[in-house]
Structures are given as structure tokens and as C-alpha cells.
Amino acid sequence: MAISHDDVIHIAALARLELAEDRIPSLVGQLNGILGHMEVLSQTKTDGVRGAEGVGDAGLPLRKDVGPPYPLALPPESFAPSMREGFFLVPRLATHQDGTHRDASVDQE
Amino acid sequence: MTSPALGPRPDSITAVARSFSRMRELGAQNRDGLNLVLSHDQEHAAAAARVIQREIDAGVELGPLAGVPFMAKDNIATLHLPTTCGSRMLEGYISPYEATVITRLQRGGAVLIGKTNCDEFAMGSSTEHSAYGPARNPLDPARVPGGSSGGSAGVVAGGIVRIALGSETGGSVRQPASFCGVVGVKPTYGRVSRYGLVAFASSLDQIGVLGTSVGDAAAAMEVIAGRDTLDSTSTERPVQTYRDAAARTMKGVVIGRPREYFPASLDPRIAALCDRALERLRELGAVVKDVSLPNTELAIPVYYIIAPAEASSNLARYDGVRYGARVTGDGLSDMYERTRSRGFGAEVTRRILLGTYVLSAGYRDAYYKRAQQVRTLIAEDFHTVFTAGVDVLFTPTTPSTAFELGAKIDDPYEMYLSDIFTVTANLAGVPAMSIPIGRVDGLPAGGQVIAPHFGEQAMFRTAFALERSLGAEAHQ
Numbered sequence: 001m002a003i004s005h006d007d008v009i010h011i012a013a014l015a016r017l018e019l020a021e022d023r024i025p026s027l028v029g030q031l032n033g034i035l036g037h038m039e040v041l042s043q044t045k046t047d048g049v050r051g052a053e054g055v056g057d058a059g060l061p062l063r064k065d066v067g068p069p070y071p072l073a074l075p076p077e078s079f080a081p082s083m084r085e086g087f088f089l090v091p092r093l094a095t096h097q098d099g100t101h102r103d104a105s106v107d108q109e
Numbered sequence: 110m111t112s113p114a115l116g117p118r119p120d121s122i123t124a125v126a127r128s129f130s131r132m133r134e135l136g137a138q139n140r141d142g143l144n145l146v147l148s149h150d151q152e153h154a155a156a157a158a159r160v161i162q163r164e165i166d167a168g169v170e171l172g173p174l175a176g177v178p179f180m181a182k183d184n185i186a187t188l189h190l191p192t193t194c195g196s197r198m199l200e201g202y203i204s205p206y207e208a209t210v211i212t213r214l215q216r217g218g219a220v221l222i223g224k225t226n227c228d229e230f231a232m233g234s235s236t237e238h239s240a241y242g243p244a245r246n247p248l249d250p251a252r253v254p255g256g257s258s259g260g261s262a263g264v265v266a267g268g269i270v271r272i273a274l275g276s277e278t279g280g281s282v283r284q285p286a287s288f289c290g291v292v293g294v295k296p297t298y299g300r301v302s303r304y305g306l307v308a309f310a311s312s313l314d315q316i317g318v319l320g321t322s323v324g325d326a327a328a329a330m331e332v333i334a335g336r337d338t339l340d341s342t343s344t345e346r347p348v349q350t351y352r353d354a355a356a357r358t359m360k361g362v363v364i365g366r367p368r369e370y371f372p373a374s375l376d377p378r379i380a381a382l383c384d385r386a387l388e389r390l391r392e393l394g395a396v397v398k399d400v401s402l403p404n405t406e407l408a409i410p411v412y413y414i415i416a417p418a419e420a421s422s423n424l425a426r427y428d429g430v431r432y433g434a435r436v437t438g439d440g441l442s443d444m445y446e447r448t449r450s451r452g453f454g455a456e457v458t459r460r461i462l463l464g465t466y467v468l469s470a471g472y473r474d475a476y477y478k479r480a481q482q483v484r485t486l487i488a489e490d491f492h493t494v495f496t497a498g499v500d501v502l503f504t505p506t507t508p509s510t511a512f513e514l515g516a517k518i519d520d521p522y523e524m525y526l527s528d529i530f531t532v533t534a535n536l537a538g539v540p541a542m543s544i545p546i547g548r549v550d551g552l553p554a555g556g557q558v559i560a561p562h563f564g565e566q567a568m569f570r571t572a573f574a575l576e577r578s579l580g581a582e583a584h585q
Contacts, residue, residue, distance in 0.1 A: 003466065015421060015465040016428065017458060018446035031463060034522055038410045041479050044486070051481030052312075052488065052536075063341035070339070073188050074205035081435035088430050093441045 003031045121158040121165065121176030121220060128178040128222055129154075131269045135247060138223075143245045145254070145263040147183050148190045149223030154178065161218045173328035173352070174272065175218030181274040182261050183224040184231050185316065186305035187211055190221070194307050195229045195239035195257075198433045198452030208305020209340065210274060210316050210333040217332045222270065225260030229454045230424065231276055231309045233257045234284060234527040237518055238456040245514070246289060249552065252511040255285030255527075258319065262289040265319045272329045273319045278309050279412050280506075280531025282317035283543040287506035287555025290545045290584060292326045292572070294318045295531075297563050298538035299344040301330075302337030310419035313412075313535045323544060323572045327351035330565065346563055354569035355577075360394030362571065363500045369405035370504035370530055379505050379554050382547040386556045387503055389578040390571065400499060402490040405533060407483050412532040413525055414467050414480035420457075421464030427452060459521060488537040495561040501571050504530055506543040506555035530557060540565050544572050545583040553584070 008027050012019045019027070082089040129151045136142025138149060161176050181187060184194040186204035193199045215221060228238040236244040236259025246254040247267035254263040258275025262285035265273050275282040277295040286293025295317045306316050316333065320326035334348040366387060371380055387397050429435035429448030436447040453461065467476035494502070508529055517524040534541035539562055543555035556575070560568035576583065 007466070008462065011462050011465045011469060014469060015461050016425075016442075016445040016449050017453075017461065018450040019458075027459065027462065030459060030521055031466070034413065034463060034525075035466075035476075037522055038414060038476060038480075041407060041410050041414075041483055042475065044404075044407060044479075044483055046479060046482040046486070049482040049485050051478060052484040070206065072205035073207070074203065076205075076431070079202060079205060079432045081429055081432070090430055091437065091441050091444050 003028060003035060121162045121218070122155065124176060125154050125158040125178045125220055125222060128269050131267065132223070132264070135267050135269065137247070137264060137267060137269060140242050143247055143250060143263060143267070144242050145226055145244050145247070145260040145267065146180070146223045147193060147195070147226050147241055147260070150190060151222070153189055154220055154222040157215075157220045161220060164218065171218035172332055173217070174214065174332055176220070177218075177272060178220045178222045178270050179214060179272040179274065179329075180223045180225050180261060180264050180270050181211060181221060182227050182231075182258050182276055184227060184276055184307040184309075185211060185274055186307070187221065187224065190224050192224070192307065193241070194231070195227045195241060196452065196454065196457070197240045198427050200240075200434065202433055204305070206305065208316075209302040209337045211305065213333050214329070219272070219332070223264075225258070225264055225273060227260055228257035229457050230307065230420070231257040231278055231281055232420070232456050232460055234280070234524050235512075235514075235517065236260060236285070237514060238454060240454055243514055246511050248290060249511065252513050252552070253288065255288035255511060257281040258317075259285045261319050262286050262291055262293065265289070265291045265321055271321045271325045275317050275319050276306055277315050277317045277535060278313045278416055279535050280528040282319060283506050283531050283541060283555065283557060284527060286319055286543040287553065288511035290553030292320045292323055292542065292544050293555075294320075294326045294330055294542040295534060295540060296330060296334060296565060297540040299342050300334050300540065300563065300565065302333075302335075302340040302343045304337055304339035308423040310416040311423065312419060313416060315535075323569065323576045324352060324355065326542070327354065327569050344563075349566045351565055351569045354566050355573040357570045358394060359390060359571070359574045362395045362567070363498055364390055364395050364397045364571070365400035365494050365499035365502040366397055367400050367402045367405070367494075367502055367504060369402050375505065375508055376549065378549045379508070379510075382549070382554050383503070383505050383556055386546045386575055386579065390503070390575060393574055393578060395571075398499070400494045400502070402494065402533070404483065404486045404490050408487055408533045408536060409525055409529055411480045411483045411487065412528070412536060413463070414476050415484065415536075417460040417464030418468050418477050419464070421461045421468065424453075424457070424461055456521070484536050487533055491533075491537045491539055491559075491561070500560070500567050501564070502559040503571070504557045504559065506530060506557040510549050510552035510554055534559055538562060540568050542568055542572055544576055546575070546579060547583060548585055
């Protein structure tokens, strides 16, 4: 299953990564090189083998579906790129929707 | 309580001053020097040391590391020093909370003095993939210290601190420990809280310890191990006193020598050092037997599917919205893409792409699902030998000694093979540690002890015995 130039562009879009065109050929080569070593797995018998779910004898521990208190020593304003009135500010969804009727340069999330 | 391995408690004020003096003597904090330390704060550390020393003088019982300076890998959250993960994405980022391991060490009187260089988001085996420049091995600055916890191994090897925290996803504590001639411990998955460890691959990540001796590492493990309500994967099991393992005999202990870890391609000088170590353990009364872990050769392919898959999900949070870098663009999507493309380095980008690919429609079953099944087989290999009466396994930690900077940087898969003997323990979740067993052309080689889940006591018993038996030969 060789990975192509278009595959790299596709997965970069899925991963929200902007790749310069001149980087793509080397990435195609590197990813194919790495994935070539993974082909050995297709020759391994795994009929009836369950996929790993967690590790160790404790399996995958669960906790109650409630959030424990996560006390913060610093307010979000100290590390957020942009905040206002307790909201993280982001640019408008210019590439996804018509924003012509919106005046604000940022949307509130 | 004073550990026999740790010796008398140091005067914490003097110890901290000596650490900073040694750091500057080595140039460990200089980008054009060893570049092992990314941030430090002598004033803050000295103030903490004065408080601790007053408590020690007043007779307050703090624990085995009271007054001991330590450093932490830069992917472990701290309140007073930045947590950059070796990435431009988190340049200057000060965490609003602290990792549980940091809290526990500080409550026990240890003094945090700095944060150490690492491969970006712990993705690498040489500490060359740090956005802040490569770290160098203090034993030979032309060579890498290993990775991704190369800075932590280097500051211990350089005599700056006796204890440093690292993190493991596929060998990132044990491999640099081997390259730098120090002790490195990866505990059982769930033994140590991951709260405050910046996530790379959550089913594999564990915080580990690097130390100058088995006793130092055992003492640090006692302090950081145990249940933490802030990490649901941490276990309720009581923590043993690992230093007690020093007094235990090796008589009758069954040590497995897995043949897959001694391939014909292994450097014969490393194989000879392992055989010498096993002979010493045999002389102490241990029984050494050949065993097989037949799926070992599949571990690297499995690891480099599962780890990037989990990383591609974990690193989705770096989008310029809530914290870290933001590069503005033409709308929200453009901001995401620009921020991530400029914030992540080449290796992280490569792994995100790889992880996204193996999880994408049409490929998930062929890669990710298959890898999870083979992971089960690898875990069953360990279960089979341990339930057949083997107490611990002994292997080389790495197939080679520290390589020169740049030697593997252009060949990602060749770099990945550095982890060939260490990734299995992460995939199976079992504890493992590396201890120095000698030198090859003057460079350290490590031997690895692997134990069953929560078998840290047996692992430390073997490591203590070997350390004692080899003595100075471990560093010759």
C-alpha cells in the first residue's frame, strides 16, 4: 500500500497541517520507507486475537464520569493566545461559511 | 530514614549551589555547549533549599530525597519554570498546574533546579529533534546522549544532579541511560501518575527516573509511585520499599535470556558485556535460562503505528486556540494550519502524518487494528515466560553505544531501530530498567532488566546485585 503525493496532501489536510509543495516528495519517500517496514504485520497470523485494550493486569481502568477538580495556579488569561470575558477568542470561520454579515474580526468559542 | 545507597543527607543549600556550579562548569545550559538544560532558576531553587534545610535541621521527617536537587524533562509540567516539550509550539509556556511527580518530590524535600532538553514532544531517540538545538553527551560531546530524555540522562551523567525525571513511550529513559552510563527506570504502566506529563501516546507513556545509582533511582521511585486520583490509570496497589531489595539474595532467582535480544547482528562486544553480567548473577546464585519472546521482531512496526496514531490525536490540541503558539491566518482553518505547521518540527510532523494515515478510512484495519492485535501477542510473550517461572529477563538495552550527532538524523527508520530492545516493555506495560554494565571503546553500554507487571521489587533486586557485583567494572 504505497502512499502517494495526493495521499500526503489528503492526510495533511486531515491533520490540519500546511505543507510546502517542495516538502511533499521527501515526505512521500520517508513515509513509504517507514510503512514498508510495517508490511511484515500483514503476514502475521492474528485470527481470533483481540486488540490490546489498555496494558497491564489492571486493563483499562475507568473512573466515574465526573470531572475531578483541576485547580489552576494561573488563570487561562495567562496562557491563552486571546481571551475576553472568560471566552477563548478565535478568528471567524472565513473558509467555512459566509461571514459577510458579521462585523467582529473574531468569534467567541 | 537514610538510604545506604544514598549515603548521608546532603546539606541542601550546598547541594543546590554545587549543582549550579557544575552545570556552568560543563556549559550544560548553553546552546553551543552540551545544551542539556533548557531552563533553570537558581534564586528560586536556593530559596526552596533554605526552607528544606530549616525543616531538616528541625528534625522534620521528609523522606529519602530530602535536600536533594533534581531536574525534570521539559514535558513534565512545572509551575515556576517553562514547559516547552522541546517545541516552538510551547515556547515560553508556563503551566497553570504542576505534575503530581513534581509535587511528590518537592513535598519529600527534593529541590527542582531546572528543566532538561528533550526531543520535541518526546519523539526521538537522540535529543537532536529539539527545537532548541541538539543536546550532547557529556562523556563525548561529538555523540548524542540518546533520547528522548537525553537532557535528563546527561545532567545525571555530568554530575549536575543525582536524580532526574524523564518520560518513556518506547525507551526514552532506558536508551539515554544506556548511552550516558547511568541508571534509568521505566515503571509498570499505572505505577506512577501521568498527571502533568504532556501526552504523546497515552497507552504507552510513563514517567521514569534517571539516577547515578540503583539506590538513587529506587529512592526516587518510592517517592513518585502510587495512586493519584488525578490519573485514573494509576493503580491502588501499595508501593513497595524498593531500596529494601538491595538486601535480598539472588539465590534461586530465575533470569531469562531471551534469544531474540541477542541476534547475530548484535555488536559482539555488547553481547560479551551482557554475558559477563549474567555470569556474575549466576555466581550470586541466580539460575540463567534461555527463553524466547517470538514476536519481538514485530515490536518496532507495531510501536511505530500505535504511537504515531495516538500522537496524531493527542497533538490535535495544539491549534493556537487555548494555549501555546498562534499564527494568525485568513480565518479559523488557516490559523489552525499555520500554527501547527510552524509550531511543529520535522519529526513531529512526520509522526502526525503517519498516525493520521494509519487511522484514516481504508487503512485503519490494515495498520492500526492489526498493530493492536500484534501488541496483544507481544504482551502474551511476556506473560508466557513469566508464568513459566522466570522472575526477570536480562537483555542489552540498546544494540549500539551512543552514535555521533547527525549519524541517523536523515534516516527515520534507522533512528527508530535504536529502540528495538526497549519498545517491547512499553507495549506490554511491564517495568524495565537499564544499568551500566561496562564500556565499549570508552562508551557506556547498558544492560536491561525486565520484570512482570508490578514486579519492580524483583527488578531492583537484580539491579542492586549486578551493580554491587560489577562495581567499578560497570564504568570501564
